[in-house]
Amino acid sequence: MAIRVRFAPSPTGQLHVGNVRTALFNWLLARGQGGAAILRIEDTDAERSTQASEQAIIGDLAWLGLDFDEGPLNGGAYGPYRQSQRLDRYTDAARTLQARGHVYPCFCTTAMLAAEREAALAAGQPPKYSGRCRTLNADEAARRVAAGETAALRFSVPGGRDVTFEDLVRGKVTFNTDTIGDFVIVRSGGVPAYNFAVVVDDAAMAITHVVRGEDHISNTPRQLLMYEALGSPPPLFAHLSMVLGPDHATLSKRHGATSVAEFRERGYLAEALVNYLALLGWSPGDNQEIVPLADMATRFRLEDVGHSAAVFDTDKLAWMNRHYMKEAPAERIAREAWRYMVRTGHATSTTRRPGPDALAYLVAVLPMAVASVDRLEEIPERLAFLFAWQPETAAALVREEAGGPDAVRAFADAVANLGPLDRDAFRAAAGVVRDRTGLKGKALFHPIRVALTAAASGPELDLAVPAIDRGALLPPGSGLREVVSCRERSARVAACFSI
Numbered sequence: 001m002a003i004r005v006r007f008a009p010s011p012t013g014q015l016h017v018g019n020v021r022t023a024l025f026n027w028l029l030a031r032g033q034g035g036a037a038i039l040r041i042e043d044t045d046a047e048r049s050t051q052a053s054e055q056a057i058i059g060d061l062a063w064l065g066l067d068f069d070e071g072p073l074n075g076g077a078y079g080p081y082r083q084s085q086r087l088d089r090y091t092d093a094a095r096t097l098q099a100r101g102h103v104y105p106c107f108c109t110t111a112m113l114a115a116e117r118e119a120a121l122a123a124g125q126p127p128k129y130s131g132r133c134r135t136l137n138a139d140e141a142a143r144r145v146a147a148g149e150t151a152a153l154r155f156s157v158p159g160g161r162d163v164t165f166e167d168l169v170r171g172k173v174t175f176n177t178d179t180i181g182d183f184v185i186v187r188s189g190g191v192p193a194y195n196f197a198v199v200v201d202d203a204a205m206a207i208t209h210v211v212r213g214e215d216h217i218s219n220t221p222r223q224l225l226m227y228e229a230l231g232s233p234p235p236l237f238a239h240l241s242m243v244l245g246p247d248h249a250t251l252s253k254r255h256g257a258t259s260v261a262e263f264r265e266r267g268y269l270a271e272a273l274v275n276y277l278a279l280l281g282w283s284p285g286d287n288q289e290i291v292p293l294a295d296m297a298t299r300f301r302l303e304d305v306g307h308s309a310a311v312f313d314t315d316k317l318a319w320m321n322r323h324y325m326k327e328a329p330a331e332r333i334a335r336e337a338w339r340y341m342v343r344t345g346h347a348t349s350t351t352r353r354p355g356p357d358a359l360a361y362l363v364a365v366l367p368m369a370v371a372s373v374d375r376l377e378e379i380p381e382r383l384a385f386l387f388a389w390q391p392e393t394a395a396a397l398v399r400e401e402a403g404g405p406d407a408v409r410a411f412a413d414a415v416a417n418l419g420p421l422d423r424d425a426f427r428a429a430a431g432v433v434r435d436r437t438g439l440k441g442k443a444l445f446h447p448i449r450v451a452l453t454a455a456a457s458g459p460e461l462d463l464a465v466p467a468i469d470r471g472a473l474l475p476p477g478s479g480l481r482e483v484v485s486c487r488e489r490s491a492r493v494a495a496c497f498s499i
Contacts, residue, residue, distance in 0.1 A: 042194070105133065167239055267379075385464065
């Protein structure tokens with residue numbers, strides 16, 4: 001039988017990286033074994049579920065490169081793929097279980113259940129439902145329902161049984177039913193509970209492997225009991241370790257970015273995030289860390305997934321992102337960095353993509369930035385010397401240099417009648433300054449640097465100077481902020497010292 005796996009997010013917020021790793025492992029298992037990956041939207045929580053969240057989740061998965069064989073957008077033989085469109089199926093399954101004597105109506109109020117829970121905790125016992133409605137006479141229960149009393153449906157858990165399953169990550173796991181208690185499968189308002197709906201859907205969609213987080217382990221015995229009651233063969237289960245923050249607490253907002261949208265917004269590349277998440281609990285072997293998605297699929301095996309908690313290391317992700325940024329085509333990085341150029345004001349056009357002149361220029365200057373940044377959003381800061389140069393700032397920095405004003409005045413004279421500077425022309429002009437002032441090394445080049453870039457550090461001048469003058473040649477309307485030429489920069493800073 002071909003492998004069929006599913007990823008079933010709830011559209012109640014952004015897609016958390018822990019859930020993305022679950023989606024990724026499901027996808028890798030399906031792709032590597034020639035199986036099918038199904039996307040199912042669990043939207044029975046009508047108050048919290050939104051279409052915007054669903055669209056964002058689907059968009060994030062597509063951005064990561066995780067495509068699905070069946071789902072709400074592309075359909076499939078086992079649809080519909082939104083739980084809100086499958087309510088009749090849950091009703092039919094609940095009737096089947098009730099007819100077989102596996103469920104019963106429960107009239108207990110929220111206050112009654114809370115009192116039971118508090119009493120159990122006070123007695124040092126794990127809280128579970130007492131079963132008070134389990135012994136209600138069937139006729140009496142029917143009369144109360146007919147009279148308009150609301151009732152939930154509870155599953156009647158058999159007592160004194162061990163429920164055992166072979167977890168594909170953790171090995172044999174056993175729960176005793178005496179610790180479980182009768183649980184709700186349909187709430188009093190008619191909404192199916194998670195444990196019930198997921199069993200009905202997984203059985204109907206012929207899911208063969210359920211790969212999910214370890215926080216679902218305690219749900220598994222309940223679900224196995226329902227598979228048994230419905231007469232459906234259960235899937236195989238694999239429970240993945242949790243993703244923790246550096247302090248070994250569950251990864252949360254206090255650790256920084258936790259959603260795909262946040263990492264995407266900060267300028268991480270999709271392939272870097274996917275590659276990093278894959279290594280949280282799985283190893284491709286040979287101490288290899290850079291693994292393209294297609295290679296992961298051919299090498300991924302559940303038996304290679306560890307069961308120890310994985311710690312999210314932002315520094316490691318940054319290292320991986322740097323690698324992928326350096327390997328990516330410069331044109332792609334330029335296009336993806338454009339929105340950050342717009343945001344910082346380095347771009348004057350707010351179009352989604354740069355025009356041809358702006359694109360060509362960014363492609364030429366990006367190597368100066370990409371080599372020293374972790375994320376796309378940091379690129380504008382590294383290129384600020386091109387677009388946000390201020391003569392007052394530059395002059396103030398030059399004044400701090402011994403012999404700085406003399407060096408800048410001499411440089412301004414040396415380039416006054418020159419055209420755009422390339423590396424050789426810049427070196428020749430610097431030689432003129434050296435001969436005129438007697439300055440050498442840092443004493444010579446640092447004042448020139450701060451005059452031309454208004455910054456004490458940055459790219460090598462052999463790269464920065466040609467980049468400045470190439471930018472000064474950009475035509476009006478290129479979409480980028482005007483770049484002031486080296487000749488004009490040095491003249492304006494030198495003028496500050498003659499006043």
